[in-house]
Amino acid sequence: MKKLLIPVMFVVLFISSLPVYALKLKIDPELIDPGKEPYQFEVKIEDAADLSAFQFDLTYDRTVITIDSVILGDFLGSTGRTVWDPLLETIDNDHGKLTFGAFSIGDAEGPSGDGILALITYTPSGPGTVGAVTFDGDRTYVTATQVSGALPRELEDAKVTPICEITVTPGAYGSISPSDDDGVVAVEKAGNETFTITPEECYQIAEVRVNGNPLDEPVSSYTFNNVTCDGDETYSIAADFKIKQFEITSGVSGD
Structure with a gap:
């Protein structure tokens, strides 16, 4: 019994020592009103730690909205790091897909906490239209300056609806x-x-x-x-x- 107890305790201690990731990317607002100006929504990050880069892909129904422009938010460069230009940006209204990303360089730490990654302007097809705006989880990444590889994250989608x-x-x-x-x-x-x-x-x-x-x-x-x-x-x-x-x-x- 004692021989079994030791490895079980080791596993419990190991699991309890693993970090809990609260990092989240979300579309704000969660309900996007196609009948109310300004026709904009944001992609936000929550509980970031030492952010260095991000990329997100959004899919949407092109018969409900079309994307006009994407503007980088001020969060990524808020600690004085240089944001690399040009940014990754592809608006494909024919297929209802948006790709956007940016990364930063410098000696300063990356920003932590909550902030705006991008401001997106769109045109609705009508005030009563309904459709989803969703992240492509396979093509959405977040990285930190001192961590190798993409970080675990949650994704929160939105809905276009009156x-x-x-x-x-x-x-x-x-x-x-x-x-x-x-x-x-x-x-x-x-x-x-x-x-x-x-x-x-x-x-x-x-x-x-x-x-x-x-x-x-x-x-x-x-x-x-x-x-x-x-x-x-x-x-x-x-x-x-x-x-x-x-x-x-x-x-x-x-x-």
């Missing part, structure tokens, strides 16, 4: 999720979106308002169903929170 917006307004001492820094959540047209209302410790939900109207009872979750915005429809959810009230009962006991 969207509606829901305004999210949490009061003090609580939160509503999902939400973003602008307090607006994009929802695919005719889609559903569920929000979770969470009070801080020692607080409770006092009131929830949907589209400006208070609900009969405060709820911790609310779902908008079949969200449409063909006319003047607007959507919003807000919540107020209050401190919990505790009732203390005192009594006297004795002989």
